[in-house]
Amino acid sequence: GENVEQHPSTLSVQEGDSAVIKCTYSDSASNYFPWYKQELGKRPQLIIDIRSNVGEKKDQRIAVTLNKTAKHFSLHITETQPEDSAVYFCAASIVKAAGNKLTFGGGTRVLVKP
């Protein structure tokens, strides 16, 4: 089955700096790569996603890049703010008629220092 590894496990940045989280996946058939943000005690919330036919996607201060050849994808947060402090999870799946089974990475705890 799919295996997703995520690095780093913790990331501390100064407010205004950029943060980068990297994930690798094992199944070359995976075609959907979402990123979730989870605040303490809350549910995971989708912040951005990318499909395998796209190399990069951007939404305001957040961007995701995908390298299918190397089987890795990254989340980039620019101009970080204290409210960006949370745990971020990457995931990978093969979206098909029989559901969308996400395999999650282990998470990255991001701390933005004011």
Added chain:
Amino acid sequence: NAGVTQTPKFQVLKTGQSMTLQCAQDMNHNSMYWYRQDPGMGLRLIYYSASEGTTDKGEVPNGYNVSRLNKREFSLRLESAAPSQTSVYFCASSFGTGPGRGEQYFGPGTRLTVT
């Protein structure tokens, strides 16, 4: 529009007891999922239902059963709870397939402790 709802929010069980976690969605989604999240870890898929009338195992199905009661509701049952099942359980739903339809939306979670 409540999205994905789960009951109960918290539960404490003794080893060997049984219970059912309830999940409902009002977004007309086809697919529903149950995940568990252990402290400091990512989410792992327990079972999923691609569409009404179908269920299938995920990564960690042992010790659990599910029922897709109708399009809206998907329950998770622990027949004989064990301390290893102490976790936070999240239900999620999605439309299923097609552009823009793979996104999963999560419920608020059920925090379960087995003593």
